[in-house]
Amino acid sequence: MASSYDNSSEEQTELRRLHIKLISEINDNLDQKSIEYEKLFFYFGTYVPPGLIANKSSLDKFKTLCTRNIITPGENYEKLKQICRDSGNDTHVNTIEKYEKEMEKVRTRHRYTEIKMAHEIHLKNNKYRQWVKAGLGLGYLKEGLAPFCDDIGRQQHNDIINKIQQTKTPQPNIPCSACQITTLQPDHVRVSKGICPLKQDKCNCCFPNNKRPCPNNVCGAIYDSIIQYHASMPPVPFWKNSDVQQWSTEPWEVCKCFINAPGYKDKTSAVDTDCTGLLHVIINNKYFHSHIGCNVTGPNNLFSKIL
Structure with a gap:
């Protein structure tokens, strides 16, 4: 059981690391003198009171979205992508989607590890071996289908x-x-x-x-x-x-x-x-x-x- 928790903790750590890299990359590519820069943070006001981001640095404004749970490490990026589209910052949508794919790879890898660990002990028992194999097959099928469905679903949307x-x-x-x-x-x-x-x-x-x-x-x-x-x-x-x-x-x-x-x-x-x-x-x-x-x-x- 401890290993499962450790695996979950490692997954969250990796997702947070990618989340920070995503926000930093967007922030580093912002032109503070452009109209798109002003419009980006104007549209933040759709989700957070403008007073919460007034007089803050651009990076701190992103952090406000995080503290308000508008975006969180590894999820809820659709709202941020919509802000980028509405404000004319479409290039950042591609950056977000790039990191979303990396985050999904992290989830898939850790889910595979958890499934394997959970079933290893049962595979040693002849009484349950065939049932476990069937369950593992469906589990592995889902692990393959989920990122595919997520990716194509986003493209369709x-x-x-x-x-x-x-x-x-x-x-x-x-x-x-x-x-x-x-x-x-x-x-x-x-x-x-x-x-x-x-x-x-x-x-x-x-x-x-x-x-x-x-x-x-x-x-x-x-x-x-x-x-x-x-x-x-x-x-x-x-x-x-x-x-x-x-x-x-x-x-x-x-x-x-x-x-x-x-x-x-x-x-x-x-x-x-x-x-x-x-x-x-x-x-x-x-x-x-x-x-x-x-x-x-x-x-x-x-x-x-x-x-």
Whole structure:
């Protein structure tokens, strides 16, 4: 048991080290005389009272985001990336994503070590050996799928948001935390009574009474994108797994709409999601299919056989 705790402590130490390097790299690349510098810290005010960062150095302003738990070592970087996008500091988004990948490698390595340590003693017992091997196989499968799903999910979310920002008029205001799935009006409209042009059963477009458009002009478009990316016909996103109020900032909230089973609403990342949920995301999300070099949709596809 002590070794497990030591492993966790080492993981947190590595994540903190990478977190400090990330903040330092962004800070070192800021041009204090530029308008982007001023706008970056202006947008900090979306998440912290401006008085808390007034008259502080740029590095201390970043530290304030940390002490307020807006960003923490190894997680919650979506809000920082959104601040960078909104303030015209898009180059720093690439820096954040670079460190996110390094942090995920740290987590994967430590999880693998913990799984191995936890099962070694049971593998020595003939009575449980086959069960343990099966459990290990699923555990190792998840360890391989989680970083892949996290990475592709982030790419998909970036593509969706970028397309919305480039095509929507008036310009979307991101983030949005005002919408609910039961009252959200999609961007698309029904063809006729009860007929959805995207062929979704019981789509919000078919029941327009008491539906309201997103006040920030973003969530209706994300709703449409989720339906369009769903691989089943008719598409059946599992809306109850997801929090609409986080769609514009949290990629995994979008991914969870492709898990066609209950019980995933509180899962905040691919790491938190079990093997079955990750396989659902891969099978049901057409965006993932182009990143996999094997059959995903046929009746005898490998992924469905595992479920």
